[in-house]
Structure formats: C-alpha cells, structure tokens
Amino acid sequence: DSGVTQTPKHLITATGQRVTLRCSPRSGDLSVYWYQQSLDQGLQFLIQYYNGEERAKGNILERFSAQQFPDLHSELNLSSLELGDSALYFCASSPRTSGRGAQYFGPGTRLLVL
Amino acid sequence: GNSVTQMEGPVTLSEEAFLTINCTYTATGYPSLFWYVQYPGEGLQLLLKATKADDKGSNKGFEATYRKETTSFHLEKGSVQVSDSAVYFCALSPTGNTPLVFGKGTRLSVIA
Numbered sequence: 001d002s003g004v005t006q007t008p009k010h011l012i013t014a015t016g017q018r019v020t021l022r023c024s025p026r027s028g029d030l031s032v033y034w035y036q037q038s039l040d041q042g043l044q045f046l047i048q049y050y051n052g053e054e055r056a057k058g059n060i061l062e063r064f065s066a067q068q069f070p071d072l073h074s075e076l077n078l079s080s081l082e083l084g085d086s087a088l089y090f091c092a093s094s095p096r097t098s099g100r101g102a103q104y105f106g107p108g109t110r111l112l113v114l
Numbered sequence: 115g116n117s118v119t120q121m122e123g124p125v126t127l128s129e130e131a132f133l134t135i136n137c138t139y140t141a142t143g144y145p146s147l148f149w150y151v152q153y154p155g156e157g158l159q160l161l162l163k164a165t166k167a168d169d170k171g172s173n174k175g176f177e178a179t180y181r182k183e184t185t186s187f188h189l190e191k192g193s194v195q196v197s198d199s200a201v202y203f204c205a206l207s208p209t210g211n212t213p214l215v216f217g218k219g220t221r222l223s224v225i226a
Contacts, residue, residue, distance in 0.1 A: 033213055043203065045213040056213055090157060101146040101207025103214055105158040
C-alpha cells in the first residue's frame with residue numbers, strides 16, 4: 001500500500017459525458033501527478049500540481065483539467081469523453097524534499113467509455 | 115530531451131532462471147533512475163532506485179546499477195519466481211519533484 005488513494009476504482013460512462021477522478025496523496029506529500037496508461041500509448045504524464053499550483057503540463061488534452069485543493073487532494077476532470085479516452089488513470093505523489101524524484105502511485109481508476 | 119528505452123517483451127522464463135531487463139536512457143544532467151513493477155490489475159509499485167552514478171538499487175532480490183558511462187540501468191534477478199510475473203517499467207526523473215519519464219514496459223512471465 002503506497003498511501004495514495006484514488007476513487008473510484010472503476011468508471012463506465014458514455015461518449016460525450018464528463019467524469020471526475022479523485023486522488024489523495026500520501027500524508028505530507030505536496031506534489032501530485034496524473035498519468036494516463038493506455039495500451040497503445042503506454043504511460044503518459046498529464047499534469048503536475050505542487051501545493052495547489054500547477055507545476056508542469058504534459059500531454060493533457062484541452063478537454064481535461066485538474067486542480068489541487070487546500071487539503072492537497074486533487075481531482076482530474078475529463079469532459080466530452082471519447083472512446084479513445086478509455087484508459088487507466090494513475091495519480092502519484094512525491095515527498096516535499098529528498099526522495100530524489102521517487103513517486104508513489106495510487107491503484108488507479110479504470111475508465112471505460114462506451 | 116529525456117527518454118528511456120527498455121527491451122521489448124514479453125519475456126518468458128522458467129522458475130529459478132536468471133533475469134535481465136535492459137534499460138538505457140537519454141538525459142541532460144544527472145537524473146535519478148527507477149524501476150517500477152505493475153502486477154496484474156494493480157498500480158505501479160516502486161521496486162528500486164538509484165540517484166547517482168555507480169549507485170546500486172536493490173529490493174526483493176532485484177538489483178540495478180546506475181552506469182553513467184553506458185547510460186544504462188539494467189534490472190537483474192538471480193532466480194525468478196512465478197510471483198515475479200508482472201510488467202516492469204524503467205523510469206527517470208531529471209530532477210526532484212518533476213514528472214517521471216517512463217519506458218514502454220517489459221512484460222515478464224515466469225512459468226513453473
């Protein structure tokens with residue numbers, strides 16, 4: 001158990017819909033990262049937040065957005081969903097200092113768009 | 115830019131065989147290097163890490179040495195078990211608190 005929690009574990013929805021994925025980082029970790037894992041694209045970095053502020057952006061679509069709240073939990077919002085958005089979405093967190101880059105992953109949310 | 119290349123799978127081994135999964139990287143500066151493991155239906159678990167040249171990371175019988183001269187971080191285990199069947203990802207972090215750059219993953223199947 002990494003200490004990172006994600007809800008829901010599974011999500012089934014239809015094209016055109018909007019969903020919200022939630023992540024709680026390990027206690028004391030200020031950075032939260034979102035990754036998408038699909039069969040054809042592998043693990044892709046989407047976005048990073050550090051203590052409430054957006055820190056880095058990767059291959060995140062304009063239909064997707066995220067935020068980190070004062071209690072440090074984060075939400076990833078996916079809208080106008082398409083079949084190709086079906087994937088595993090992982091959240092990870094990292095320590096404030098030290099760790100030299102180590103990130104701890106949650107169990108993921110499996111999204112299926114029908 | 116930063117990138118990670120790891121050997122394509124799947125890799126199928128018999129129990130107690132020796133395992134090597136090759137990983138090479140391209141990065142500016144001195145990145146940290148990681149191996150993550152993903153068991154079926156689960157998230158990624160940090161298996162081991164190395165933060166500077168010649169460091170050896172080890173955990174659960176797995177080892178990897180940070181070789182700056184060959185820009186490599188190969189994963190090895192002397193005797194694999196069926197329970198080691200999983201997908202293994204090599205990754206680098208250019209600096210602390212930055213996104214990880216992952217390789218494509220190598221699926222390992224160990225048969226009894």
